[in-house]
Amino acid sequence: MRYRTLGGLRVSVIGLGAMPLSIEGRPDEKRALATVHAALDAGVTLLDTADSYHLPGAEPGHNERLLARALATYGGDTSGVLVATKGGRCRPAGGDWTVNGSPRHLKAAAEASRKRLGVEAIGLYQLHKPDPDVPFEESVGALRELLDAGTIRLAGVSNTDADQIRRAREILGEKLVSVQNRYSPAVRDSEPELRLCAELGLAFLPWSPLGGLARSSLDGPSRTEGRDRLAAFHEVAAERGASPQQVGLAWLLVRSPAVVPIPGASRPETARDSAAAADLPLSTEERARLDEAAEAAQAAGP
Secondary structure (H helix, E strand, C coil): CCEEEECCEEEECCCEECHHHCCCCCCCHHHHHHHHHHHHHCCCCEEECCCCCCCCCCCCCHHHHHHHHHHHHCCCCCCCCEEEEEECEECCCCCCCEECCCHHHHHHHHHHHHHHHCCCCEEEEEECCCCCCCCHHHHHHHHHHHHHHCCEEEEEEECCCHHHHHHHHHHHHHHEEEEECECCCCCCCCHHHHHHHHHHCCEECCECCCCCCCCCCCCCCCCECCECCCHHHHHHHHHHCCCHHHHHHHHHHHHCCCECCCCECCCHHHHHHHHHHHHCCCCHHHHHHHHHHHHHHHHHCC
């Protein structure tokens, strides 16, 4: 495993997105715990969760409680593991994901998350998504209050644009350490935000970093001259004896030293496969091929 810096902390270059362990289609608890343990065995030290990672209408915090149990039952050293959680989204019964960025909600949610994780202070707490009905500065101000109160140690924002990142930086200062936006070979709308993170020294945590790769193939349908738009990732994988997902993550890592992908997993094998991307170097020629494929995928759209 290789490592990068997040808020002065040393974290693995590949994290684990724990959401699939708690939402629809989730595995049973035995497999879920084994998945987290497999990631830890592979050297992963960044676990990403949220209070809203649960079934619709269920009690918040299923994923946080699961990670707490996984860490408590792991046989190895977990002192270097950073658990990053989020607040500001909700999953009501029978409805879509909703947003609540009010300071009152965020402060109560953070305290509830802290208790579920069983820690004195949350390592990294992130605003899950800006609330259009609440001034952004008020939501971020709640994070500032949580920092000052010692409820959280570091803060991050998610699903934000470059202007919001700068505004958050003004409020949080050096305690703003990360940005979590959607970013993958097929979806690179957050390129400006990635560049800003590198400029400001913030970690950029792509969510859904493998979006599109699972549905692509060497011989799949195409919008570009009969070839799948992300076929190059499969070609390089076949040549290197790796999975397309490993190649996708390795490509993300060379995009910027700020990038720390957090691929999801619901099986131990998937967690190990993703972690192995940390040790998959790409040649200049391979990077050029993958860059070209990603450009084509971005141009084609979803």
